[in-house]
Amino acid sequence: MTTEMPPTDFDLDHFLPYRLDRLADRVSEALAQLYETHYGLNVAQWRVLAWLHHRHELTAKQIRAATRMDKARVSRAVQVLEGRGLIVRRPSPRDQRLHDLRLTETGQALMVELVPQVRAWEAELVAPLTTEEYHRLLDMMARLERQLRDDAR
Amino acid sequence: MTTEMPPTDFDLDHFLPYRLDRLADRVSEALAQLYETHYGLNVAQWRVLAWLHHRHELTAKQIRAATRMDKARVSRAVQVLEGRGLIVRRPSPRDQRLHDLRLTETGQALMVELVPQVRAWEAELVAPLTTEEYHRLLDMMARLERQLRDDAR
């Protein structure tokens, strides 16, 4: 019962995947407060709106690529958002399989209200970092992502 | 229909929560390959094993605190692991409500086999970073977490 076995012991506090997951989870949870409680959006719906706000017009496929969500998940989020009148969906004139998605006036208004709050919240989150650190952080994260992509193949 | 609306546009690629989530998701997915395909463990189960390997003996409550998982989720992971003979669970002598969890010989053997693989994988992941960068990364992440904790209250 004392200390019989530290054979391959590894310290989870210095294990990047664990730390990353914990942080992402906490950040996500805190951010969700903003759009969930006040606007009744779940994560998937928020992501769709954020991308449409960012890019103006996208198809489900493009959103799927950007958010790494399953296509069914995107599809369902879109249905709800359309039902709530926050986005419109119309078949692309070029290809009837594709549906161009856009924010409606209402959806746009919602985002115009929500985005500044989200930004302010993020600013507070990253307040402990200097601007340079923040850039380095994003840069390191980009390199890690690239490494994953390269590993994969 | 042209370019009517970039009023509060914000760039998701420089939005930390988004980037963090995407990276954590990819890392988690890649890591899961190691324990899922070869050892049939899901995320929750892996986390329980990792903590028991790390800390030797814990209660469900402690694991819950460490992993930020719901207690029901921990409970179910424990059931499966016990069923597979990877951990043992016995009521704590001090308090019958608590159950002390430990790896069995088999569970220990599995981790002795798995952990080095995980470590090697992590080493490859962080290869693009210098040792100092890696430390800075963890440090920045810690500061962000602290900020979240302080915000919350």
Place this chain on the structure above:
DNA sequence: GCCAGATAGTTGCACATGAAACCATATAGG
């Protein structure tokens, strides 16, 4: 032009998860 894949998106199904109700045990106050 027409058929054989490919591709965008939807739906059915099985499963994992979180919230809440629940059970068992512990502890504190009378």
Place this chain on the structure above:
DNA sequence: CCTATATGGTTTCATGTGCAACTATCTGGC
């Protein structure tokens, strides 16, 4: 002691998600 309350852990239930099957449309080869 004995009751009231708190706490660790389990189970139930509703919900969200991923995978796979499906539908509708498109595209390339003949």
